[in-house]
Amino acid sequence: MVELLRLENVTKEYSRGLFGGTRFRAVEDVSFKVDKGKILALIGESGSGKTTIARIILRILRPTSGRVIFEGKDIFAFDAEESAAYYRNVQGIFQDPYSSFNPLKTVDDILELTCKKYTCSEYPENAIKQVLERVGLDPQSVLGKFPHQLSGGQLQRVSIARALLVKPRLLVADEPVSMLDASTRVDILNILYDLKTGENISTLLITHDVSQAYYVGDEIVVLYRGHVMERGDATILEKPLHPYTTNLLASVPTLSSRWATEEKIRAARLRLEAEEETVYTTTGCKYASRCPYASEKLGCFTRKPPEIEVEPGHFVRCWLYERR
Ligand SMILES: Nc1ncnc2c1ncn2[C@@H]1O[C@H](COP(=O)(O)OP(=O)(O)OP(=O)(O)O)[C@@H](O)[C@H]1O
Ligand SMILES: [Mg+2]
Structure with a gap:
């Protein structure tokens, strides 16, 4: 297995209490790795630090200590060129697709903008149609529509399509299906699975739902109050050891x-x-x-x-x- 991204003893402290007087560790000494072409499922109850970890990987937050290594380099020591490449290689998908998009822009505007920003292809129209079809959408049924005119499931597919436009290596999907109904959930998880097997795209799937983790996860990391309690391949959910x-x-x-x-x-x-x-x-x-x-x-x-x-x-x- 070839490693893509690694967290090394990552700790993140926040202030809490009145006037932020005390500090607490939302994430403490977290280490795990995501391999190329694999899905790692990060499971944990509310407040366990999952989104904090996603934000650190997406470089929205800096860890208080520890390192995040992508293809052998510390992501917080990147120069401008390496940073730009990283923002392309690592794409986020979030829980609420409605808040991920500008409500005043149509799906084509949104995707064209991404295409322009990352010069995704010489033929943006073709590239957009291709990624929409890749996530199981009929381009005709979504192009020209505003986000509020689509269902949650359709819009979440559009957010995956947007991420795919820039040909990422890693998707950081933070509770991507929690707001969707059961059958749409499975469809979206199947897309992540297909991207892994078809295009070697890795995913960090963040979820509080053990069944989602078991459904698609190759590797499992169990988080509790900021600590990794147990990690290993998917079979650890068949024979768990940690109480x-x-x-x-x-x-x-x-x-x-x-x-x-x-x-x-x-x-x-x-x-x-x-x-x-x-x-x-x-x-x-x-x-x-x-x-x-x-x-x-x-x-x-x-x-x-x-x-x-x-x-x-x-x-x-x-x-x-x-x-x-
Ligand atoms: N900016 C912040 N300042 C202070 N505390 C924060 C901040 N962001 C998160 N926290 C706290 O850090 C802890 C971990 O939060 P985080 O959002 O990472 O959890 P989570 O596992 O994603 O939870 P959920 O499943 O509810 O999304 C929580 O106790 C939260 O209240
Ligand atoms: Mg969260």
Whole structure:
């Protein structure tokens, strides 16, 4: 496998509290790599730091420490020419396609503008038709229309088409299908899969939905409160080792799990609020306050676990797997 992009011990601190007096780490010591022609699924619940990581990779944010390496070079040490090439090579796709486009411009205006900005082809019209067809759209049905005249699924296809116009190497897709209905979701995930197999385009798929990650992910990274808890190939979701991953998989709702009563939702919210402070102040594992296996003896409440390579390529950040 050939590496395309690598995160090395990336940490991002933000200010929090009144007047931004205290700092907290939204992302801490995150390392993983995306290979050429592969899909890496980054899974995590709300607030775990997924979008922060996407923004760092897209160079919208600088990490507080750590490095992001693209084809062997630190993306924050690029010169102007390398930066321009990077902005072409790495394209973002976002959750809400309606807010990704200027509502006053038609689809052709939008795509022509991108084509002009990146001089995508000598024949922009042909290039635009080609990418629209590539994402399963009939050009006639979308050209000349404004974003609000398209469905969410059609518009998300247009955003992928726009990204493809500049022939990227990596797509950073932040919850690209969360706002779409189930069948459209699968269609869009299938497009990402086809781009991988057909054009060797890699994707960092960010999602809170484990089933999406398992559906298309070659590699999986499980994030919790800014920490990578477990990572490895897709089979780690079949045999998860970290107690958090196990819990995440067990909490996937199914047709037979109808239990979300008001009382249970309120109890869960109260528990989360109580945990919030311990999680920010803990010197130990971020998951310790929720973990059924956490113990003083293992040091879960006082010592931060390192990433432990339990088997080749399968990393778990948990004291249970420390070799003694
Ligand atoms: N600019 C900012 N200033 C301060 N805190 C921030 C900022 N941006 C994000 N955060 C905080 O950092 C943490 C991680 O946020 P982030 O948006 O990366 O999470 P996420 O995993 O993408 O969540 P979601 O699934 O809800 O999109 C959250 O606690 C969030 O409140
Ligand atoms: Mg997010």
